[in-house]
Amino acid sequence: MPELRYDLVKKTWVSVAGDRALRPNDFPLARKNLEAAVSLFCPFCEGNEQYTPPELAVRRNAPGEPNTPGWDLRVIPNKYAAFELTGEFVEQRNGMYRSCTGLGTHEVVVESAQHDLEFHQFDRARIHMLIKVLVERYRVLAQDPRIRYIQIYKNRGMVAGASLEHSHSQIVALPLVTRENQGMPDYYEANGRCLLCDMMEQEFKRPERLIFEGEHFIIMCPFAPRFPYESWIVPRDHAENFGDMTPGEMEELSSLLYHYSRAVIDGLSNPAFNYVVNTAPVNSGPTPGYHWYWEIVPRLLIESAVEVASGIHMNPVAPELAAPMLREALLAAMNAGV
Amino acid sequence: MPELRYDLVKKTWVSVAGDRALRPNDFPLARKNLEAAVSLFCPFCEGNEQYTPPELAVRRNAPGEPNTPGWDLRVIPNKYAAFELTGEFVEQRNGMYRSCTGLGTHEVVVESAQHDLEFHQFDRARIHMLIKVLVERYRVLAQDPRIRYIQIYKNRGMVAGASLEHSHSQIVALPLVTRENQGMPDYYEANGRCLLCDMMEQEFKRPERLIFEGEHFIIMCPFAPRFPYESWIVPRDHAENFGDMTPGEMEELSSLLYHYSRAVIDGLSNPAFNYVVNTAPVNSGPTPGYHWYWEIVPRLLIESAVEVASGIHMNPVAPELAAPMLREALLAAMNAGV
Numbered sequence: 001m002p003e004l005r006y007d008l009v010k011k012t013w014v015s016v017a018g019d020r021a022l023r024p025n026d027f028p029l030a031r032k033n034l035e036a037a038v039s040l041f042c043p044f045c046e047g048n049e050q051y052t053p054p055e056l057a058v059r060r061n062a063p064g065e066p067n068t069p070g071w072d073l074r075v076i077p078n079k080y081a082a083f084e085l086t087g088e089f090v091e092q093r094n095g096m097y098r099s100c101t102g103l104g105t106h107e108v109v110v111e112s113a114q115h116d117l118e119f120h121q122f123d124r125a126r127i128h129m130l131i132k133v134l135v136e137r138y139r140v141l142a143q144d145p146r147i148r149y150i151q152i153y154k155n156r157g158m159v160a161g162a163s164l165e166h167s168h169s170q171i172v173a174l175p176l177v178t179r180e181n182q183g184m185p186d187y188y189e190a191n192g193r194c195l196l197c198d199m200m201e202q203e204f205k206r207p208e209r210l211i212f213e214g215e216h217f218i219i220m221c222p223f224a225p226r227f228p229y230e231s232w233i234v235p236r237d238h239a240e241n242f243g244d245m246t247p248g249e250m251e252e253l254s255s256l257l258y259h260y261s262r263a264v265i266d267g268l269s270n271p272a273f274n275y276v277v278n279t280a281p282v283n284s285g286p287t288p289g290y291h292w293y294w295e296i297v298p299r300l301l302i303e304s305a306v307e308v309a310s311g312i313h314m315n316p317v318a319p320e321l322a323a324p325m326l327r328e329a330l331l332a333a334m335n336a337g338v
Numbered sequence: 339m340p341e342l343r344y345d346l347v348k349k350t351w352v353s354v355a356g357d358r359a360l361r362p363n364d365f366p367l368a369r370k371n372l373e374a375a376v377s378l379f380c381p382f383c384e385g386n387e388q389y390t391p392p393e394l395a396v397r398r399n400a401p402g403e404p405n406t407p408g409w410d411l412r413v414i415p416n417k418y419a420a421f422e423l424t425g426e427f428v429e430q431r432n433g434m435y436r437s438c439t440g441l442g443t444h445e446v447v448v449e450s451a452q453h454d455l456e457f458h459q460f461d462r463a464r465i466h467m468l469i470k471v472l473v474e475r476y477r478v479l480a481q482d483p484r485i486r487y488i489q490i491y492k493n494r495g496m497v498a499g500a501s502l503e504h505s506h507s508q509i510v511a512l513p514l515v516t517r518e519n520q521g522m523p524d525y526y527e528a529n530g531r532c533l534l535c536d537m538m539e540q541e542f543k544r545p546e547r548l549i550f551e552g553e554h555f556i557i558m559c560p561f562a563p564r565f566p567y568e569s570w571i572v573p574r575d576h577a578e579n580f581g582d583m584t585p586g587e588m589e590e591l592s593s594l595l596y597h598y599s600r601a602v603i604d605g606l607s608n609p610a611f612n613y614v615v616n617t618a619p620v621n622s623g624p625t626p627g628y629h630w631y632w633e634i635v636p637r638l639l640i641e642s643a644v645e646v647a648s649g650i651h652m653n654p655v656a657p658e659l660a661a662p663m664l665r666e667a668l669l670a671a672m673n674a675g676v
Contacts, residue, residue: 004650005561005562006562007521007560007562007564008521008525008533008537008561008562009519009521009522009533009560009616010518010519010521010564011520011521011524012564012649012650012651013562013650014562014563014564014650014651014653015650015651015652015653016562016563016653016656016657017653017654017655017656022566022654022655024567024605024606024607024609024636024638025607027566027638027639028639029497029638029639029640030607030638080654082652082654095540095543096536096537096540097540097561097562099562149648151644151647151648153642153643153644153646153647154643155642155643158640159367159497159640160640160642160643161639161640161641161642161643161644161645162642170643170644172644172648174648174650178648178649178650179649180348180647180648180649181347181348182349183345183346183347183348183349184347186349187346195346195347198434199346199434202433202434202435205433222345222347223343223346223435224343224344224345224346224351224352224354224435224437225352225354226345226348226350226352226646227646228360228365229362267362268362269362269363269368271362274642274643274646274647275643276643276646276647277647278347278647295646295647297643297646298362299367299640300362300365300367300368301365301366301367301499302367302496302497302498302499302637302640303499303641304491304493304498304499304500304612305491305492305493305498305499305508305612305613305614305635306489306491306499306508306510307499308491308564308565308612308614308633308635309489309491309518309612309614309615309616309633310487310489310510310512310516310518311350311516311517311518312342312350312351312352312353312512312516313350313352313353314353314420315352315353315354315355316355316360316418316420317355317360318354318355319354
């Protein structure tokens with residue numbers, strides 16, 4: 001059973017796989033695995049459904065049994081999940097150490113049946129389908145009272161942490177709330193207002209970091225970005241929870257992602273990237289002050305020892321210089337029509 | 339002037355270079371730079387002293403002027419420093435945003451004149467010389483009252499964040515104390531005892547994560563390691579500050595690093611790695627509860643979106659399985675004699 005352990009020095013939780021010792025040569029970065037990854041067998045491809053655990057959700061383009069060809073998008077459990085949804089949440093003590101069972105889920109959304117069709121090449125309909133499926137899975141997972149946080153994300157490219165090429169997103173459901181976005185509830189407690197709402201108000205006054213203003217969403221570079229060319233897609237109206245998106249918002253978000261993912265790929269010379277959804281905890285009582293947002297992080301640098309040691313990210317690109325470049329790239333993508 | 343900005347959501351500081359826009363193709367990961375890095379010109383090589391800023395400290399093996407050939411080890415300012423030691427520490431406000439000038443220093447220790455001699459290939463004398471120079475620079479930097487934290491570290495290999503091959507360490511002196519190791523003072527405040535002293539006491543009782551016991555230092559895998567095969571070299575006796583090491587401790591640490599760096603390279607199939615020195619703040623009043631330690635982090639995985647988003651590291655190797663492997667590799671390195 002996987003385990004979460006509390007790091008007493010860093011005051012964070014770490015997910016530790018207890019029962020298998022991955023040898024150094026088993027890691028995706030090992031040379032032989034790098035070579036294997038670019039070729040050969042892909043468990044996410046159409047026709048290989050029997051090599052993955054049975055699907056949890058599916059969108060089909062042709063009638064057929066579950067786990068057979070004819071699908072457009074599949075949601076499957078991660079075969080190497082760090083979490084298992086069994087039993088109750090129990091915190092254990094071992095002397096001064098704290099840990100808990102890795103209660104939770106880890107799902108993979110295979111975004112297309114085609115091996116080489118990437119996120120930034122999807123048509124609007126496919127991105128819209130993906131967003132709807134992510135919201136659907138979010139709502140399903142939030143129904144389990146043991147789940148406290150749902151983390152949706154994507155790794156694209158080896159230096160963004162991807163181990164498989166075939167385009168996919170992931171959903172991890174956790175039994176605890178990380179303190180990573182603790183600034184939001186803390187700001188609310190101190191000021192009685194939402195941090196991101198206040199932030200947008202300030203950004204509108206002098207829009208040097210603003211990339212785009214839509215009806216429901218804006219795109220901006222944050223004031224203190226950890227990563228070069230990091231940007232956020234933020235709901236304009238206060239909205240705590242990703243799972244509460246309306247159909248109109250989902251449609252606009254899909255359209256923005258359709259253009260903006262092309263802009264990031266073209267404008268930044270085809271970078272590896274992550275997207276991550278930051279949202280309010282679930283099953284945790286009221287969560288005022290949280291405001292969900294979609295973060296896009298190009299991975300142009302590898303985190304060095306400074307980040308490992310001090311947590312201080314060294315960002316060589318000021319967001320006031322990144323925003324105009326991303327704005328221009330977005331305009332180009334929009335003008336390219338399609 | 340570089341700048342530190344406060345990330346209101348993550349509640350951490352970010353170093354942002356304000357005045358230059360690194361274009362996507364300027365980053366070390368860009369294909370053309372990867373190719374360039376493996377060949378061509380190296381500013382750290384003997385004979386190229388004029389391509390670096392003037393040296394701050396040096397160990398010579400032949401008499402000669404500063405910044406001329408005949409040296410064994412050089413300390414130079416980082417040409418692309420994120421910090422500058424000028425003026426006073428001033429915190430600025432811009433509406434809700436906080437920032438401060440990037441007051442501090444960023445030094446590079448070129449560990450050898452030879453381009454292809456790596457840390458794990460150094461003889462004992464060279465490692466001893468390096469440790470003594472690190473302690474010396476630490477003590478010099480700590481004399482400036484504007485400096486609050488001194489971060490010593492090394493990036494070895496591209497996936498550990500290195501952009502130059504030639505073996506070097508780095509020293510960043512910061513105007514503020516990061517909260518990354520806040521668990522140590524917090525534990526002291528809650529328990530009136532040192533976290534690491536208590537931790538070692540517990541580890542000795544059931545030494546499943548212990549790798550080595552020396553006279554002054556132990557080597558262990560921590561209970562909640564963020565990285566696979568992460569290990570710590572910890573002073574056995576309570577010692578807050580890296581700069582307070584005695585000559586006897588420096589000698590033992592050098593000898594341990596001599597063997598253990600070989601063990602990590604051989605035992606883990608030549609991984610990229612970081613070392614980082616965790617230590618107490620300086621010029622910050624009493625710092626009880628801090629206990630310095632030398633952390634060695636093989637970089638076998640690239641941090642994925644889960645770490646970026648939630649701060650929860652996913653470690654596929656339990657420290658109870660990593661420790662025996664590292665123990666065996668260390669024994670082999672020690673038995674190889676040399």
